[in-house]
Amino acid sequence: MDNAYVTTPFGRRPMSLGMLASQQLAEEIEPGITRSKWKLFRAICEARPALGVTDRALTVLDALLTFYPADEISENRGLIVFPSNAQLSIRARGMTAATLRRHLAVLVDAGLILRKDSANGKRYARRDRAGEVEEAFGFSLAPLLARATEIEMIAAQVVADRELLRAIKERLTICRRDIAKLITVALEEGVDGDWGKISGIFRDILGRLHRAATIDDLSSVLDDLTMLREEIVNLLNIKTNSNKMIAKESQTERHIQNSNPESIYDFEPALEKEQGAKSAKEIGRRSEAMAGEDRTLQSDGDGREGKGPTKSASTPSGEGGQLKSFPLGLVLQACPEISAYGPGGQVGNWRDLMTAAVVVRSMLGVSPSAYKDACMAMGPENAATVMACILERGGHINSAGGYLRDLTRRAENGEFAIGPMLMSLYRSSSPAGRKAG
Structure with missing residues (x-):
């Protein structure tokens, strides 16, 4: 083998432990391993930053590879190239001798080539009578073959990172x-x-x-x-969904006034049974009265409706002020657990959500009176939304009934808004929120 022994550099060039390690690595080439020299060179170019070589050093390596007689680097064909400085300079785009020496040293330090110097520092090959190379002195490409797999993996990682x-x-x-x-x-x-x-x-x-x-x-x-x-x-x-809900609820109000003036809880017997028909009708009358007030506030000086900002009928006025409602889709995204308690195991509209809230109210031990007060202070949709939030945060709330009464009191005093609680749950339930958590 060409690399079966340790060799030191000629002249005043010092020996280093890195050179010794490279020589030992070059002796561990797996039997039968071969690589296309140009494919391997492209991998080295990709992995250049990780290997610690410069683009000029790669130009010199490119020139050295042109002196290798075959396209496949193989131990059986020998791994030593022995060009003269003059020939190497020509193939290195006319690089000067001093620059060649500097970049050859970079390739040696990077562990990509080895020096195998003769006694007088000349590069040559000694051939036998059959013309085969018996011994050669110059630059060994053994480290390239020994590190081929490592270089290819580094190159693949660099490409993937890029x-x-x-x-x-x-x-x-x-x-x-x-x-x-x-x-x-x-x-x-x-x-x-x-x-x-x-x-x-x-x-x-x-x-x-x-x-x-x-x-x-x-x-x-x-x-x-x-x-x-x-x-x-x-x-x-x-904002968009609120505008859509306002328009939809405005149409629903006109339909209810023409066909059925009773409370929206007429379609929710479970809630009426829990709270009593009188309480449900009282909530319905309160909602319709506030809807009439909203239409009055929306009228302009000429008595026409539709001017200025509109308000949803599901945004009631508590004793402490307005309590903003949110789109059903946002509520379900922030509180997905409430859907399992709706009719048929799903929530498709506000009535389904309010039905599910009654089931959850009973399950969490919230009294009918506490939920009735919440509906009066917040509005039925907002009260159902709060119940969905309480269900979602059940593991952090000791007394659901006491918590709801506290929120009801704060809503009556204008000190409570659903938005922060709802958005906090939405962020924690979203993929980005779970990742951050």
């Missing part, structure tokens, strides 16, 4: 664009929300980006931007 980095940057660009334009449309349309604070958070997240950002840095920024985009979309969806 593709991942490209994908993350692409997603990051799209997410930045989405957030910027969503904030703009929210400001132009006058959507409720602290958009100045949201814009500040957006700027702070972008401030963490820098030119030398790693995949981990970009992934962290992308996760935060994705969560911020979800929050913004939720706020805009709440």
